[in-house]
Amino acid sequence: MPSFKSPIVSVCASVLAAIALAQPLAAQPSPAENEPGNPLLYALAWKQTSAEYRALYHQGFNIARLHVQQALAQRQPGDKPLAVITDVDDTVLHALSYWGYLVNSGRDFFEDPLWDQWIAENLVTAAPGAIEFLNYCAENGVSVFYVTSRDQGEPTLQIALSNLRTVGAPGVDEQHVTALRESSNKEIRQDEIMQSHQVVVMLGDNLNDFRRKFYIRDDVDGRIAAMEEDRDKFGMQYVLFPNPTDGHWLAAIFGESEPPASAANRQLLKQAASRSAWEGP
Numbered sequence: 001m002p003s004f005k006s007p008i009v010s011v012c013a014s015v016l017a018a019i020a021l022a023q024p025l026a027a028q029p030s031p032a033e034n035e036p037g038n039p040l041l042y043a044l045a046w047k048q049t050s051a052e053y054r055a056l057y058h059q060g061f062n063i064a065r066l067h068v069q070q071a072l073a074q075r076q077p078g079d080k081p082l083a084v085i086t087d088v089d090d091t092v093l094h095a096l097s098y099w100g101y102l103v104n105s106g107r108d109f110f111e112d113p114l115w116d117q118w119i120a121e122n123l124v125t126a127a128p129g130a131i132e133f134l135n136y137c138a139e140n141g142v143s144v145f146y147v148t149s150r151d152q153g154e155p156t157l158q159i160a161l162s163n164l165r166t167v168g169a170p171g172v173d174e175q176h177v178t179a180l181r182e183s184s185n186k187e188i189r190q191d192e193i194m195q196s197h198q199v200v201v202m203l204g205d206n207l208n209d210f211r212r213k214f215y216i217r218d219d220v221d222g223r224i225a226a227m228e229e230d231r232d233k234f235g236m237q238y239v240l241f242p243n244p245t246d247g248h249w250l251a252a253i254f255g256e257s258e259p260p261a262s263a264a265n266r267q268l269l270k271q272a273a274s275r276s277a278w279e280g281p
């Protein structure tokens with residue numbers, strides 16, 4: 001149906017639009033009023049509910065599968081056996097109920113002692129597409145090596161094995177699962193695996209899951225520059241999954257990847273979140 005507006009209606013509409021544009025922030029609380037909000041909420045609402053978060057896992061595992069299929073098709077007699085190296089947390093396993101507990105208990109930063117209690121309870125879930133991809137590797141003779149940085153003391157490895165078995169991950173034994181307690185440097189173990197195997201692809205949610213050179217603290221731009229140097233490897237040798245709540249990207253901001261909950265750290269987080277910011281109307 002054609003619309004008709006009288007000149008008076010049009011003028012009124014223009015005036016109303018101008019008023020609305022002149023006062024776009026009127027309905028928004030000021031930053032000071034907004035201060036007590038939990039900075040985890042957006043990231044966790046996304047992790048807990050969005051189809052996009054889950055689709056990015058399928059996307060990553062589909063890409064990884066393509067590379068494995070290609071490597072299988074290109075195999076020649078005498079080649080090293082094929083392998084995949086994967087990180088564990090936020091790559092193969094999800095920890096959604098841990099984060100939900102943090103939110104429900106009013107916490108806004110990762111808390112290591114609680115993590116250690118939670119992880120021992122085997123409440124992990126499989127990342128979407130992870131088990132299907134890992135089973136595809138196992139069924140086609142491609143070894144899967146799980147390399148994780150975790151420290152729950154002496155039972156660290158047993159907890160990791162138990163977590164992976166709980167979700168039905170294949171090939172979970174002490175030869176294929178490495179739990180690094182003392183350091184987050186995975187490169188030594190990765191290089192050992194590369195000596196004996198042709199590693200088709202590495203999977204992780206943290207650049208440090210691929211190479212140690214990405215572990216850069218207190219330098220956001222330096223870390224981004226290191227990533228750009230290897231831009232051709234993403235989606236190729238490296239398959240990266242999303243993680244907006246934890247990882248070494250936090251060390252670039254805070255100097256450590258598990259910064260304590262403090263007013264100073266909340267301020268640093270706010271500065272990071274407004275690193276690029278319009279000055280406003």
Ligand SMILES: [Mg+2]
Pocket residue numbers: 087088089090091204205206
């Ligand atoms: Mg991880």
